[in-house]
Amino acid sequence: MSKILIIIPAFNEEKSIGTVIEKIHRTSPEADVLVVSDGSCDNTVEISKGLGAHVINHAFNLGYGGALQxxxxxxxxxxxDIVITMDADGQHDPAYIENLLTARAQHNANVVIGTRFLESDYKAGIFKRVGISLFSAIIHIYTGKRITDPTSGFQLMDSAVLTYLSHGDNFPLDYPDANMIMLLHKKKFIVVETPVKMFDRLDGVSMHSGIKPLIYMIRMFLAIIMVVLRRD
Amino acid sequence: MSLGARIFIIVTGLLIFFIIFELVRRRRFREDLSILWFVVSLIIIGGAFADTFINSLARFLGVGYPPIVIIIFLILILIVSLMYFSMLISELKSRIKELTQKLAFIEYELDNKREK
Structure with a gap:
C-alpha cells in the first residue's frame, strides 16, 4: 500500500486549519498530514500539532511555493510515495482525495489536478474565470491537453515528480500554476485532472485579492515564457 | 570646463573612492562588492576631463547638447549597478529559501527527538 502524505501550506490559518485536519483524519485516516506553517505568528502550529499533524515551521514567510517545496x-x-496538496483555508473537500487516487491509478499519472469546473457548481468571479480560461488555453496549445483548473491547489503528485520539484529552483516560489503544469509536461510527466468539490474560504483573505491578480497575470506570463524557452 | 568644476569632480570621485576603501578596511563592505564602486569613483574622476572628448562624442552620437552625454553615461552606470544588485538579491533569496527550509526541517527532527 502506498504511503500518502497530505501537505497543507498555511500562513496564519488558525481559524480554519483545525477543521481541515479533522476532516482529513475522518475521510482519509490512512494518510499522514503535514502542515507547513510559512512564518505564521498565530496559533496555526499549536493547533496542528495538537491534532496530530506533522508540523514544519518556517522562520519567516517564503511564499506558497516555498512552503510546498x-x-x-x-x-x-x-x-x-504519494503527496496530496490541499489549502489550509477549507476550500478543498478531503472527501475527494479518493477521486485523486483513483484517477492516478486509472491513468497511471504522475500528477492529478483536482478541478472545480468539471462537475461541481463552484462560482468563480468573472476575472478569475477569464484568467483561468486564458491559462487553460495556453496549456492546451502547449501540451494538447485540456486542463480546466490550472490554479487548483488540490493536487496529487508521485515521488518521481517530487524528486524533480524538490531540486533547487525547479519549483516556482510564488505561484506554481499553469507554468508548473507546462513544465511537468515538458519533463514528460503524465498530468491528468479529475473533478473535486471546492467551497468558499472558511476565513481570511485570499492570496489573489486586491491588485495581486494583475501582478499574478504578468508574473505568470513571464514564468510561462521561461518554461517554453529554457533548455534545462 | 572651469578649474573649479574640474577640482570639484576630482574631489568628489576621490571622496567616494576613499569612503569605500575605508569601509572595506573596517570590514563593513565586502571586497567583491566594492570593486564596482571603485570603478564608479574612477569614472567620476575621469569625468573631470570629459570636456576633452565630450564634444566630439556628442557630435558622433548626434546629441545637440554635449553635457547630456555625461548624464546618459551616468544613468547607464547606475542601471548596470542596479541590475548587478538585483542579480545578487535573487541569488541571496534562493540561498535564504534553502536555509529556511533546512532549518525548519532540522527543528522538526529536533522536536521529535525531544518528545521521544
Whole structure:
C-alpha cells in the first residue's frame, strides 16, 4: 500500500486549519498530514500539532511555493510515495482525495489536478474565470491537453515528480500554476485532472485579492515564457 | 570646463573612492562588492576631463547638447549597478529559501527527538 502524505501550506490559518485536519483524519485516516506553517505568528502550529499533524515551521514567510517545496522535501526524506496538496483555508473537500487516487491509478499519472469546473457548481468571479480560461488555453496549445483548473491547489503528485520539484529552483516560489503544469509536461510527466468539490474560504483573505491578480497575470506570463524557452 | 568644476569632480570621485576603501578596511563592505564602486569613483574622476572628448562624442552620437552625454553615461552606470544588485538579491533569496527550509526541517527532527 502506498504511503500518502497530505501537505497543507498555511500562513496564519488558525481559524480554519483545525477543521481541515479533522476532516482529513475522518475521510482519509490512512494518510499522514503535514502542515507547513510559512512564518505564521498565530496559533496555526499549536493547533496542528495538537491534532496530530506533522508540523514544519518556517522562520519567516517564503511564499506558497516555498512552503510546498518544504513539504515535498519532507515527503522525500520520509519516503512517502504519494503527496496530496490541499489549502489550509477549507476550500478543498478531503472527501475527494479518493477521486485523486483513483484517477492516478486509472491513468497511471504522475500528477492529478483536482478541478472545480468539471462537475461541481463552484462560482468563480468573472476575472478569475477569464484568467483561468486564458491559462487553460495556453496549456492546451502547449501540451494538447485540456486542463480546466490550472490554479487548483488540490493536487496529487508521485515521488518521481517530487524528486524533480524538490531540486533547487525547479519549483516556482510564488505561484506554481499553469507554468508548473507546462513544465511537468515538458519533463514528460503524465498530468491528468479529475473533478473535486471546492467551497468558499472558511476565513481570511485570499492570496489573489486586491491588485495581486494583475501582478499574478504578468508574473505568470513571464514564468510561462521561461518554461517554453529554457533548455534545462 | 572651469578649474573649479574640474577640482570639484576630482574631489568628489576621490571622496567616494576613499569612503569605500575605508569601509572595506573596517570590514563593513565586502571586497567583491566594492570593486564596482571603485570603478564608479574612477569614472567620476575621469569625468573631470570629459570636456576633452565630450564634444566630439556628442557630435558622433548626434546629441545637440554635449553635457547630456555625461548624464546618459551616468544613468547607464547606475542601471548596470542596479541590475548587478538585483542579480545578487535573487541569488541571496534562493540561498535564504534553502536555509529556511533546512532549518525548519532540522527543528522538526529536533522536536521529535525531544518528545521521544
Amino acid at each position: 518544504s513539504g515535498f522535501r519532507f515527503a522525500l526524506k520520509k519516503h512517502y
